Structures are given as structure tokens and as C-alpha cells.
Amino acid sequence: MALPPSVFVDVAAQIKRNVYDETCTNRVVIEKPFGHDLESSRKLSRDIGALFDEAEVFRIDHYLGKEMVKNILSLRFANVFYEAVWNRHYISNIQITFKEPFGTEGRGGYFDEFGIIRDVMQNHLLQVLCIVAMNQPQSLSAEDVRDRKTEVLSRILPIQLEDTMLGQYVGTRDGSKPGYKDDDTVPKDSTTPTFAQCVLHVDNDRWRGVPWVIKAGKALNEAKMLIRIQFKDMPSALFPNLARNELIIQVSPKEAVYIKTIVKEPGLSTNLAMSELDLTYKTRYQDVKIPDAYATLILDVLNGDHSNFVRSDELDEAWRIFTPLLHQIEKEHVKPMPYEYGSKGPDGVYQFVENRAGYKRTGLEYHWVAPQ
Numbered sequence: 307m308a309l310p311p312s313v314f315v316d317v318a319a320q321i322k323r324n325v326y327d328e329t330c331t332n333r334v335v336i337e338k339p340f341g342h343d344l345e346s347s348r349k350l351s352r353d354i355g356a357l358f359d360e361a362e363v364f365r366i367d368h369y370l371g372k373e374m375v376k377n378i379l380s381l382r383f384a385n386v387f388y389e390a391v392w393n394r395h396y397i398s399n400i401q402i403t404f405k406e407p408f409g410t411e412g413r414g415g416y417f418d419e420f421g422i423i424r425d426v427m428q429n430h431l432l433q434v435l436c437i438v439a440m441n442q443p444q445s446l447s448a449e450d451v452r453d454r455k456t457e458v459l460s461r462i463l464p465i466q467l468e469d470t471m472l473g474q475y476v477g478t479r480d481g482s483k484p485g486y487k488d489d490d491t492v493p494k495d496s497t498t499p500t501f502a503q504c505v506l507h508v509d510n511d512r513w514r515g516v517p518w519v520i521k522a523g524k525a526l527n528e529a530k531m532l533i534r535i536q537f538k539d540m541p542s543a544l545f546p547n548l549a550r551n552e553l554i555i556q557v558s559p560k561e562a563v564y565i566k567t568i569v570k571e572p573g574l575s576t577n578l579a580m581s582e583l584d585l586t587y588k589t590r591y592q593d594v595k596i597p598d599a600y601a602t603l604i605l606d607v608l609n610g611d612h613s614n615f616v617r618s619d620e621l622d623e624a625w626r627i628f629t630p631l632l633h634q635i636e637k638e639h640v641k642p643m644p645y646e647y648g649s650k651g652p653d654g655v656y657q658f659v660e661n662r663a664g665y666k667r668t669g670l671e672y673h674w675v676a677p678q
């Protein structure tokens with residue numbers, strides 16, 4: 307349940323009065339929403355800052371506690387071959403995708419005030435983007451890591467409405483699943499987006515010219531959270547018109563990292579086929595229990611480790627990127643495009659990625675054969 311900022315600060319003040327102990331270390335864990343735009347977030351930060359030091363505050367973004375998100379720094383900075391191609395010279399475009407197969411299911415009252423951009427994009431997806439995009443920190447200390455993330459955010463211009471696609475789900479044709487506005491807690495004239503897709507750019511030497519697409523939607527065809535890095539065309543005289551390589555970091559539901567790789571079709575054929583180099587965690591690490599994201603983050607709090615928590619300047623930058631768009635959507639009552647519950651999103655969802663980000667799906671077909 308989201309607390310309005312005034313109640314939130316009131317609760318924080320009560321904590322300070324009743325629980326705070328000057329003689330020991332105090333740690334306050336705060337869960338989103340951290341305001342609803344740049345101004346309200348700044349006010350909240352000031353009010354919280356009047357009660358607690360930044361070192362005492364842990365702003366949770368549970369995506370930072372997910373195994374595959376925590377893994378990105380190791381993948382990138384512990385392997386010579388990833389870091390070598392992790393730039394605009396080799397990468398064509400990057401998609402960060404969040405899909406849920408269910409709607410608001412009675413939580414519409416909360417959701418309608420926020421919408422998918424505030425609920426998932428401005429925090430979870432943008433945090434993931436920062437880690438994929440950041441330059442190597444000087445050390446793994448919390449402040450070095452957060453400095454690098456903030457640096458990335460500072461190089462992203464506010465997102466424009468024309469670079470955005472908005473959707474809202476409607477009920478299935480056979481009536482088996484309700485539409486967003488069929489939820490009793492949602493106003494019948496709501497224009498709150500339950501789906502959004504935006505293109506943005508990180509304007510620095512590593513990424514200039516590489517489009518990033520962040521996409522999030524509720525009531526879609528599947529549950530999935532992944533980062534899809536598509537590489538540039540291979541300029542091969544030997545094998546013309548090749549499909550592109552992709553590196554996919556699948557955060558959920560099943561942790562995996564795979565690289566779509568072209569091979570010779572096995573057997574007598576000399577044709578090419580799209581295959582994969584596949585690291586599926588469930589098969590590779592059979593006896594390892596991956597802890598829940600919140601559990602790892604609470605442990606970090608107990609250890610006083612801020613690395614996977616959002617600093618106030620990061621939060622400020624994140625709101626700077628989204629606030630003009632959110633205000634415009636609300637002021638102009640921009641109408642989201644309808645999409646059917648359980649579908650892949652509004653019409654044109656893939657054309658948008660192809661036209662606006664240069665995502666290409668030509669050449670070889672890809673079919674994954676799951677290991678037995």
C-alpha cells in the first residue's frame with residue numbers, strides 16, 4: 307500500500323521520535339513510491355533528510371537485489387570479451403523488457419494514481435539500464451558504483467512523448483479476462499497506461515547513437531524480464547545477409563544468459579543455423595538456492611552496504627528524465643492504445659522497435675530447444 311508523502315514523512319518522524327537511538331547505528335529502509343515527480347520527490351528527500359542522514363537511509367529498489375541484475379557487473383568487468391564489445395562500435399540497440407501476464411487484479415486503486423511508467427520504468431528498468439550502461443567504477447564500494455550510475459543518468463535527456471508508445475489493456479474477446487477499467491477500483495474514464503515503451507539515448511562516448519528501448523506492460527502474453535543486446539551486422543563477404551547476434555540476460559522467470567550464435571548446421575549440410583551459447587542457471591547451478599531479492603537487500607542493510615540502494619541524487623536524475631513526459635501525458639490526457647489482455651501489446655509494438663531503434667530480425671529463424 308502506497309503512503310501519501312505527508313503520511314510517509316509523519317511515520318518517519320514517529321520512527322525518529324520513538325525508535326531512533328542516538329547511541330547506535332540506525333538504518334531506515336524506504337520502499338517506493340519516492341514521490342510522484344521531480345518536485346514531490348525533492349520535497350520528500352528534504353523532509354527525510356531533515357530527520358535522517360543519507361548514510362542512514364536505504365531506498366529499496368528490489369530489482370537491484372535480483373541475482374541476474376547483481377551479476378551484470380561481474381559479467382561486464384570480469385570477462386575481457388564482454389567489455390571489449392560493450393559499446394557503440396559493436397552494439398546496435400538494447401531492449402530492457404518487463405512483461406507480466408496478469409493485470410492489476412484489485413490493486414487498480416493504487417495503480418491508477420501511478421501507472422506503469424512510475425510503477426516499473428522510472429525505478430526498476432532505469433536502474434537496470436544504469437548498470438548495463440555504466441563505465442567501470444574505481445572500486446566496488448557503494449559510492450563508486452553509485453557515482454557511475456548517476457553519471458549515466460546525467461547523460462540521458464528527458465524522454466519525449468513522440469519517443470513513447472502507451473497502452474491500456476482491455477478484456478479478452480471471449481470475456482474470460484477483464485479489462486483494466488473493469489476493475490471496480492479504477493475510474494471508468496481512466497487513461498492511465500498499463501503498457502509503455504520508450505526510446506532513450508545515453509549521450510556519452512560509449513553509447514552515442516545506440517538506442518535503448520525500455521518496455522513494460524501488465525496483462526501481456528507472458529512473464530518475462532530481460533535485457534536484449536543486439537549486435538551490429540557482421541560485415542562478412544563470406545556469409546552475406548547474416549542474422550544478428552544477440553546477448554540476452556534473462557532476469558526472470560528463469561535466470562539465464564545466452565548468446566544467439568550462428569553455427570554450421572550440424573551434419574552434412576554446410577548451411578548456417580542460429581543457435582545459442584547458453585548458461586541456464588538451473589542446469590549449471592543445480593544445488594544453489596538463489597535468495598529472494600528482498601532477502602539479499604535486507605542482509606545488505608544489516609551489513610550497512612549501500613551499493614544496491616538508490617542514492618538521493620540518482621533518484622533526482624531518474625525523476626528529471628521522466629517528469630516532463632509524465633506531466634505532458636497527464637495534462638493532455640494522452641489516450642493509451644488498447645491491447646487485449648494476454649496479447650503482446652498494442653498494434654505496432656514491434657514495428658516501433660524496428661523503426662525507432664533499428665532492431666532487426668532478418669535471416670535465420672531461431673527456435674530454442676530447451677534442455678531435457
Ligand SMILES: NC(=O)C1=CN([C@@H]2O[C@H](COP(=O)(O)OP(=O)(O)OC[C@H]3O[C@@H](n4cnc5c(N)ncnc54)[C@H](OP(=O)(O)O)[C@@H]3O)[C@@H](O)[C@H]2O)C=CC1
Pocket residue numbers: 403530554556560561562563564582584585586650656657659660665667672674
Ligand atoms: N536458457 C534459457 O532459458 C533460454 C531460453 N530461451 C527461450 O527461448 C525463447 C525464444 O528466445 P528469444 O531470445 O526470445 O528469441 P526469439 O528470436 O524467439 O525472439 C522472440 C522475441 O523477440 C521479440 N520480437 C518478436 N518479433 C519481433 C519483431 N518483429 N520486432 C521486434 N521484436 C520482436 C519478442 O519480444 P517480446 O518478448 O518483447 O515480445 C519475442 O519474445 C524465449 O522464450 C526464451 O526465454 C532461449 C535461449 C535460452
Ligand SMILES: O=C1O[C@H](COP(=O)(O)O)[C@@H](O)[C@H](O)[C@H]1O
Pocket residue numbers: 368406425426531558
Ligand atoms: O515494484 C513492482 O514490481 C512488481 C514486479 O516485481 P517482480 O519481482 O515480480 O518482477 C510489479 O508487479 C509491481 O506492480 C511493482 O509495483
